[in-house]
Amino acid sequence: MARTRLLFACLALAAPLVPATAQAAPLHASGLVLSVQPEMGALSTTQLNCEPAGGLHKNAQEACDQLTPVEGDFRRLPDSGALCTMELNPTKATLRGKWRNKRIDFQQVYSNPCVVRASTGKVFDF
Numbered sequence: 001m002a003r004t005r006l007l008f009a010c011l012a013l014a015a016p017l018v019p020a021t022a023q024a025a026p027l028h029a030s031g032l033v034l035s036v037q038p039e040m041g042a043l044s045t046t047q048l049n050c051e052p053a054g055g056l057h058k059n060a061q062e063a064c065d066q067l068t069p070v071e072g073d074f075r076r077l078p079d080s081g082a083l084c085t086m087e088l089n090p091t092k093a094t095l096r097g098k099w100r101n102k103r104i105d106f107q108q109v110y111s112n113p114c115v116v117r118a119s120t121g122k123v124f125d126f
Contacts, residue, residue, distance in 0.1 A: 029051040048064070
């Protein structure tokens, strides 16, 4: 009995010594690295976190909102219906990371940057 009280007393004294950093930032269930590389143009790369939305992506919340109903499969996003020129500038879109802890590694070449954005909504609009 005395041992139990001593143990509880030690724990009570040690509790304030636990660093405040023990409450770390929330883990993201989905973290993606996206890049767009036009044949005639510069490589653009960003990071998108979802659940909660964040990262360096300028449209993080909108991109996450679009990815959620399709379970992170941006290929299932509805086409925006935007009109694009018939410019030929092959553009590779790459997405790597995880969506709800499932690994994703995908790349696709589109005819130009406008078609990338029209086909993927806010996901590749960064």
